[in-house]
Amino acid sequence: MADPAPKRRRMTKGMYILPSLFTTANMAFGFYAILQVMYASTAEYWHLDDAAKAIGFAVLFDGLDGRIARMTGTTSDFGRELDSLADVITFGVAPAMLAWTWGFHLMPPVLLTEWHEWHLKLTQVGAIACFLFLMAGASRLARFNITSNPQPSNPGRPGKKYFVGMPIPAGAGVIAAVVHFEAGEPIALWYTALTWVAMVAAVGYLMVSTWRFYSFKDIDFGTRRPFRLIVLMAGLFALIWFFSRQVLFAIALLYMFSGILWRLQWIFRRRNQPPPPAYKELSQLS
Numbered sequence: 254m255a256d257p258a259p260k261r262r263r264m265t266k267g268m269y270i271l272p273s274l275f276t277t278a279n280m281a282f283g284f285y286a287i288l289q290v291m292y293a294s295t296a297e298y299w300h301l302d303d304a305a306k307a308i309g310f311a312v313l314f315d316g317l318d319g320r321i322a323r324m325t326g327t328t329s330d331f332g333r334e335l336d337s338l339a340d341v342i343t344f345g346v347a348p349a350m351l352a353w354t355w356g357f358h359l360m361p362p363v364l365l366t367e368w369h370e371w372h373l374k375l376t377q378v379g380a381i382a383c384f385l386f387l388m389a390g391a392s393r394l395a396r397f398n399i400t401s402n403p404q405p406s407n408p409g410r411p412g413k414k415y416f417v418g419m420p421i422p423a424g425a426g427v428i429a430a431v432v433h434f435e436a437g438e439p440i441a442l443w444y445t446a447l448t449w450v451a452m453v454a455a456v457g458y459l460m461v462s463t464w465r466f467y468s469f470k471d472i473d474f475g476t477r478r479p480f481r482l483i484v485l486m487a488g489l490f491a492l493i494w495f496f497s498r499q500v501l502f503a504i505a506l507l508y509m510f511s512g513i514l515w516r517l518q519w520i521f522r523r524r525n526q527p528p529p530p531a532y533k534e535l536s537q538l539s
Contacts, residue, residue: 272327275318277337284310284342288352293359295439301355302437304347308429311343312422316469337394338411344425345390352428356449359439375446382453386428386526389457390421396461415465419459423466423508427456430505434498459512468513 289304318336345455357379360372396418431452440446492500 271325272318272322272332273335275314275321276339279311279318279336279343280339282307282314283339283347286311286343286347287350290347290354293437295355295359298355298359298437298439300306300437301351301368301432301439304351305429305433305437308343308347308351308425309433312426312429313354315340315343315422324434333398337398338396340421342393344421345387345394348381348425348428349387351391352386352449352453353379355432355435355437356440356453360443360446361441371443375443375450379446379450379453382450382457383399386424386453386457389460390424393418393421393424393460414468414470416468418462418507419456419466419512420466420468421460423505424456424460426501427505427509428453430501431528434502436498456509459509462512464512464516467510 286304286307289300289307293300293304315336318332322332359377360376397420400417440449489500
């Protein structure tokens with residue numbers, strides 16, 4: 254009778270490879286997005302839309318690799334490190350290049366006027382903002398890797414239900430969703446470019462902040478009655494399929510502003526709470 258142990262070992266190795274395949278797909282989409290950004294020009298700006306779509310698919314694969322690893326019990330230090338390196342490329346370098354090319358590099362400069370000089374300065378400011386976005390994303394990943402149980406500064410139980418700071422895939426998703434909403438057509442107005450500078454910088458700040466963002470990790474697909482969840486997911490995928498530009502834009506901005514709204518709610522709640530007794534006694538003595 255043949256020993257089943259070698260077969261089990263091969264199956265175990267295959268299960269460990271499966272999450273890494275999704276991580277590799279994530280990295281491949283990031284590399285494809287970078288290539289599309291390099292191919293883009295004012296005449297062929299649709300390459301930028303393709304880059305935004307590739308980042309969107311990478312967000313999907315990034316969410317699947319971790320969930321599959323947890324479901325199959327195949328999490329490993331190698332998988333975590335590979336995932337972080339892939340995220341730096343796909344959700345750091347690729348969206349930073351996309352944000353700079355779409356928002357600043359392909360703006361139509363007007364020669365023989367003062368606007369040409371301002372265009373050069375705005376391009377430089379945009380490059381700084383996009384680099385800060387990249388640095389913020391890399392710092393967010395480093396903090397996530399070394400922190401076992403991060404505590405959000407605004408209320409909410411720490412753990413798998415919340416992220417501390419906006420995750421880098423969500424930050425990249427905001428950049429990609431805005432570009433996809435415009436079908437890749439570059440910015441042409443200086444005040445729109447200034448707004449884009451502020452938005453890119455704001456996304457970078459949210460990634461390194463200690464504000465809480467919902468993680469979706471408490472969603473259990475193994476429940477006995479996942480019918481409602483399946484219907485909801487099917488409806489969402491249908492909306493994305495037919496109205497991807499509007500739906501993805503709305504989802505990205507809603508997720509971004511959810512962390513801001515939770516933070517504001519905490520600030521107003523803290524102001525309305527009465528001070529502790531010790532604080533009251535000190536204020537009376539003074």
